Amino acid sequence: MVVRYEAREGGGGRIVVARLKSGSDLLEALQEIVSREGIEAGVILSGVGLLGEARLRNCKSLPDEFPITDVNRTYLSFRRPLEILSISGNVSLADDEQLVHAHLSLSYVEGDEITVIGGHLIPGCTVHGFAEIMIMELEGIKMRKGFDEETKTLQLFA
Amino acid sequence: MVVRYEAREGGGGRIVVARLKSGSDLLEALQEIVSREGIEAGVILSGVGLLGEARLRNCKSLPDEFPITDVNRTYLSFRRPLEILSISGNVSLADDEQLVHAHLSLSYVEGDEITVIGGHLIPGCTVHGFAEIMIMELEGIKMRKGFDEETKTLQLFA
Amino acid sequence: MVVRYEAREGGGGRIVVARLKSGSDLLEALQEIVSREGIEAGVILSGVGLLGEARLRNCKSLPDEFPITDVNRTYLSFRRPLEILSISGNVSLADDEQLVHAHLSLSYVEGDEITVIGGHLIPGCTVHGFAEIMIMELEGIKMRKGFDEETKTLQLFA
Numbered sequence: 001m002v003v004r005y006e007a008r009e010g011g012g013g014r015i016v017v018a019r020l021k022s023g024s025d026l027l028e029a030l031q032e033i034v035s036r037e038g039i040e041a042g043v044i045l046s047g048v049g050l051l052g053e054a055r056l057r058n059c060k061s062l063p064d065e066f067p068i069t070d071v072n073r074t075y076l077s078f079r080r081p082l083e084i085l086s087i088s089g090n091v092s093l094a095d096d097e098q099l100v101h102a103h104l105s106l107s108y109v110e111g112d113e114i115t116v117i118g119g120h121l122i123p124g125c126t127v128h129g130f131a132e133i134m135i136m137e138l139e140g141i142k143m144r145k146g147f148d149e150e151t152k153t154l155q156l157f158a
Numbered sequence: 159m160v161v162r163y164e165a166r167e168g169g170g171g172r173i174v175v176a177r178l179k180s181g182s183d184l185l186e187a188l189q190e191i192v193s194r195e196g197i198e199a200g201v202i203l204s205g206v207g208l209l210g211e212a213r214l215r216n217c218k219s220l221p222d223e224f225p226i227t228d229v230n231r232t233y234l235s236f237r238r239p240l241e242i243l244s245i246s247g248n249v250s251l252a253d254d255e256q257l258v259h260a261h262l263s264l265s266y267v268e269g270d271e272i273t274v275i276g277g278h279l280i281p282g283c284t285v286h287g288f289a290e291i292m293i294m295e296l297e298g299i300k301m302r303k304g305f306d307e308e309t310k311t312l313q314l315f316a
Numbered sequence: 317m318v319v320r321y322e323a324r325e326g327g328g329g330r331i332v333v334a335r336l337k338s339g340s341d342l343l344e345a346l347q348e349i350v351s352r353e354g355i356e357a358g359v360i361l362s363g364v365g366l367l368g369e370a371r372l373r374n375c376k377s378l379p380d381e382f383p384i385t386d387v388n389r390t391y392l393s394f395r396r397p398l399e400i401l402s403i404s405g406n407v408s409l410a411d412d413e414q415l416v417h418a419h420l421s422l423s424y425v426e427g428d429e430i431t432v433i434g435g436h437l438i439p440g441c442t443v444h445g446f447a448e449i450m451i452m453e454l455e456g457i458k459m460r461k462g463f464d465e466e467t468k469t470l471q472l473f474a
Contacts (some may be wrong), residue, residue, distance in 0.1 A: 018165040
């Protein structure tokens with residue numbers, strides 16, 4: 001089987017714990033936290049809480065040639081209570097800007113049925129009540145994204 | 159866009175790895191571990207395994223005024239094999255008691271179809287075979303929950 | 317309620333960040349990374365990215381007596397774009413071999429509907445474009461799996 005990758009190693013550093021308040025945009029809040037704290041390399045350790053609305057991006061088709069663009073994506077909006085089940089992702093430097101890249105999963109109920117949705121985190125996910133987030137800074141790793149010839153996008157360690 | 163939050167920073171400490179055994183209640187086990195180990199501030203790094211039954215809480219409606227109460231929640235029970243896909247959450251001190259706050263996602267199959275469910279972890283999730291859990295203690299952060307006037311509930315750093 | 321477990325404690329060590337490239341088998345790549353880096357005890361901190369196909373294992377029934385075997389499992393394959401929402405799991409030593417044990421959740425879209433699937437990570441999950449993975453080594457904990465009389469399988473700290 002094929003195995004191809006780029007890897008770097010370092011260690012764990014500072015951990016920032018934040019409670020986001022009602023009305024906050026989840027992605028904007030994460031971006032502001034890493035900006036204010038000066039985090040240029042990090043990992044999202046945990047995220048739980050409640051949203052009142054969400055907007056998610058998913059990939060619906062694969063192009064014959066890279067890059068993947070908006071032609072290949074579906075953007076969907078949800079307006080209802082949504083439990084945040086998980087937030088996964090990291091903090092890097094893309095074009096010298098701090099970038100939070102995160103995917104999340106969310107649950108909601110209708111009658112006696114639970115549905116779970118998820119996708120790439122984009123603006124439009126609004127906290128209702130609270131969300132508890134943890135980000136750990138990475139030490140000794142430069143999480144820099146450069147232009148990758150293969151995928152025609154900015155990628156880690158390219 | 160709105161961004162409002164409270165944040166604290168510290169570092170990572172001890173990591174406890176536990177294998178829960180058959181019949182154990184998942185939340186009760188997590189509570190007993192943090193109690194026995196004296197963890198008052200922590201993050202759940204990982205959780206995988208299998209449940210034989212589950213009970214989950216989800217938010218079904220948002221009240222005109224806080225707090226969110228049981229009128230706004232749905233409690234659902236499941237009796238079947240359920241893979242634990244993720245457990246997210248943290249350990250704090252609420253009214254001087256160690257509190258595990260966690261959300262989880264679970265999968266099951268019927269015929270050739272996989273369904274994923276999730277929600278807030280409550281008592282009634284029973285381990286079948288095993289579950290492997292990791293909790294990291296936080297150093298230099300007081301994860302204290304106090305009464306928050308806005309949400310009318312106990313919240314981190316309120 | 318029943319609470320039974322085995323636990324060990326240690327601390328966090330090295331963190332390896334890897335960007336897996338197109339065509340890579342997700343599990344094989346994780347196995348090769350821990351092999352090449354000599355990681356015998358670890359936790360998967362994060363995983364996000366995109367798959368072009370997936371194969372997942374779920375438990376469909378519980379046997380009257382342990383062990384759980386393939387009679388109790390369903391293997392399902394998917395050939396479409398799948399966002400990696402989360403990867404949870406750990407690295408241990410089973411029969412002196414480094415073992416990555418992971419569960420994952422994935423999302424896909426059809427029209428305006430998002431579906432989330434998940435299960436135990438097995439070979440057959442192929443990265444498309446990229447996947448960003450983080451593994452933290454554990455220090456001071458021997459993550460050794462031995463034969464467990466109760467479940468009739470290899471288990472942590474048995």
